[in-house]
Amino acid sequence: MPFNDLSLTLLLVTLALAGLTILVCGIRMTGLADRIADRTGLGEALIGGVLLGAATSLSGSVVSVTAALDGRASLAFSNGVGGIAAQTAFLALADILHRRANLEHAAAELANVFQGALLVLLLTIPIIAYAGPDVAIFGVHPGSFVLLLVYGVGVVASKRVREDPMWRPVGTSMTEKDSPDEDESDNRGNIRLFVVFGVLMLIMGVAGWVVAKVANELTDRYDLSASLVGALMTAIVTSLPELVTTLAAVRRGALQLAVGGIIGGNTFDTLFLTFSDVSFRDGSIYHALERPDFFWLATGLAMTSVLLLGLIVRQRAGPGGIGFESMGILGIYLMAIGVQAFAM
Structure with a gap:
């Protein structure tokens, strides 16, 4: 499709249709992920953090890879971070929806706490790569390999934390348990379940490519900041599945799936940087960035830290029925948008 021949109206319509496609697929995948968690016995937190998190992040990863292949380092990086x-802000919105108690209190699950700490670690690696020497192995910075290695080790460790925890959250009357909705021994239709899940992932990937091409055209045509377009347009459009799946999971009572899906999706999103670095052929992508590109990485790191504190403190309720972490997360995010708008 010759995107440069499209009018502004058609570009925005194309962007909206791609976003709608991502949205519909994400809604369908939530129910499938919940059933997979029940049938495999792996639990909502782990399935939400790994399978659903990675699947709903596919469109975003396609955006970053496409931007990197086009030599747009800032767009690729800012889309990921x-x-x-x-997505962390979406979790605060889900807390507002869950009126019975603070979501982070009700969705007590050690695997989510572990993945939150893992995410903080992963977000520090790009900073180290940026501040360190400009080195590359076949055009890829060693930090990208470290990101992939730490993520893989973290996934294995998350499973061990769930199966043999050394710490357990204290149960209260407001804590929601992760209990299967169906008979785990019923394996009929499992192949079809995974096939449908895979097809939805493929469709989301194509939609992500369309979003990237529209973003490239808008950036060039109107001389927009690539960091701003990546963080506040492509990132939000491709994150719509996380918003819908999180709200849908809360409505279904699958609270561990809701929290795990966001944290796991964010953890997987750090791999966007590895994918982008491999796709960016002008050397290390970290040293093609500028200082302002790290603004949203620092914002995400601050929001994740507040979320992790909330998961540990487990405040039962706060102002408006939500916890201090949700107020802090929304406050940081809105402040960051305000700073970016002022910088324009």
Whole structure:
């Protein structure tokens, strides 16, 4: 599709249709992920953090890879880290929806706490790569390999934390348990379940490519900041599945799936940087960035830290029925948007 031949109206319509496609697929995948968690016995937190998190992040990863292949380092980077900030803010919105208690209190699960700490670690690696020497192995910075290694080790460790925890959250009357909705021994239709899940992932990937091409055209045509477009347009559009799946999971009572899906999706989103670095052929992508590109990484890191504190403190309720972490997360995100708007 010759995107440069499209009018502004058609570009925005194309962007909206791609976003709607991502949205519909994300809604369908939530129910499938919940059933997979029940049938495999792996639990909502782990399935939400790994399978659902990675699947709903596919469109975003396609955006970053496409931007990197086009030599747009800032757009590729800001799309990944901007998505982390946006998706963390979505979790605060889900807390507002869950009126019975603070979501982080009700969804007590050690695997989510572990993945939150893992995410903080992963977000520090790009900073180290940026501040360190400009080195590359076949055009890829060693930090990108470290990101992939730490993520893989973290996934294995998350499973061990769930199966043999050394710490357990204190149960209260407001704590929601992760209990299967169906008979785990019923394996009929499992293949079809995974096939449908895979097809939805493929469709989301194509939609992500369309979003990237529209973003490239808008950036060039109107001389927009690539960091701003990546963090506040492509990141939010491709993060719509996380918003819908999180709200849908809360409505279904699958609270561990809701929290795990956001944290796991954010953890997987750090791999956007590895994918982007491999796709960026002008050397290390970290040293093609400028200082302002790290604004949204720092924002996501601050929001994740507040979320992790909330998961540990487990405040039962706060102002408006939400915890201090949700107020802090929304406050940081809105402040960051205000700073970016002022910088324009």
